[in-house]
Amino acid sequence: MASRIVWVDDEVEHLETHVMFLSERGFEVVPLQHPYEALEWLKGHTADLLIVDEHMPGMDGLELARQAKRLHPYMPVVMVTKDEEERLMESAVGVEIADFLLKPVRPQQLLSTCKRLLEAEVLQRQQAVEAYQRDFRRLSTQLALGPSLEEWFQLYKDLVHWDMALERTDAPELRDILEGQKNEANKLFCRFFTDNYLEWLHSSDRPALSPDVLPRYFLPHLQEASGEPVVLLLLDGMRYDQWRVLEGLINSTYAVAEEHLFFSILPTATQYARNSLFSGLFPADIAHRFPRYWADDDEEGGKNLFEEEFFGDFLHRHKTPLKIGYVKVICPEEGKALLSNLPQLLRQNQVVLLIFNFLDLMAHTRVQMNVLKELAANDMALRATTRAWLENSAFLQVLRQLPAYTSRVFVTTDHGFVQVRRPIQILGDKQTTTNLRYKQGRNLNYDRGEKGIYHIRKPEEARLPRATASATYVFALEDYFLVYPTNYNDYVRLYRDSYQHGGVSLEEVVVPFVRLEPKR
16 A cells, blocks of 8 residues: 655645656655645545645644644654754754755655655565575574584574564564574573583683673772762563663663673572672572571572672672662662662762562563463563563663763673473472472472473582482473473463573573663
């Protein structure tokens, strides 16, 4: 269907050549002479683009644009003018004029403007499809050859890029191909990760794991002489694609000065990964150093109640004694309180930790709430829901206010999460943990031919604490999830397609640490 352009000019007879030019190129053009005639027409019809002359008797172009926008808020408006006066440009901002055409209007300038405003999205989609088709072979070859450590990071970035680039294209068969490529990548990554994980834990020459993140990427900036506070914001359960959504929302405020990907430790669960990140220690070391603070999976009470103490100990061990401000935001009221107290918090402390829990909470709550199941039915919908929350969140408001107080801003997370699809039946005693992506307990039994499980029988080798002398850990790989045989089918129906964390997948394990630089 041809895009419809309404062009309003009191000298409508002069538009004939332009109307013919656009019509020959597939546009439907409706030329109108009077602003009031145009408004009446727009009350009963729709238009994809409105072109208005700046000076017309009875009503100028800006006022016509303003009233037309009330009828069709999302219709782009182009103004034809004789000059580029700053006054006009400033007035046009409030009316949301999409572009200007200078008289005499040149045909190619006119065509370029119309195509950009009416067909840009279609052209971008076509280009994305063609670009992925060209890149498909490279990604497939890289997977077949077996990526190195650094290649895994880049390959995951590439897959996320194409997932987001293709999400609005009318090419379901291409999205299916990409989904297959992502599944193959996850299968090979899990093999790569589990083959190397235990060795990495005991090597000084390892990729960045949770306890390595702050010493490598954060501490050097803390030790720089500066009168500004350093702010670290942690968004719980932020996958790399969700970071890309956030990046798009803050790119007018910040430039990305550094972006590092690191591996969350196992289990990829808040109690383990976040405590490890803030303390700079592995869970077994935390349990040994802070026996009063560490709570095993089967113990009651909160598992992340001492993050400030862990971080303070981290600074003490690294001989960086700084005054710490710490705020955790779980509900909207706490977000409002943080915004109100932010100036004082930054004035009184040298390093400020801000923790926001929404994304992980959303993933867990989705199972119980049918509305969230619809809103976050797949990765594309999950990103849209993430964006909707971020746009109205205290998290984003804090980020936008920080440049007024400091230029030293960091954003990270503790782990990601993955959509689970394939169940594995597992047996355990009453003390076995309930997480769907990992189990800790005694006598864990499952089909030994099952390929979707990574079993660590000696927790000390994985630098994990033992809840009991005979406890072991089992982790689900790829998109598998672990279900007990009791009411097996009911639980499979309940949890299939839900978002979970604790196991091994690209989405859970590979997460970002970012240094932001304010644009000011």
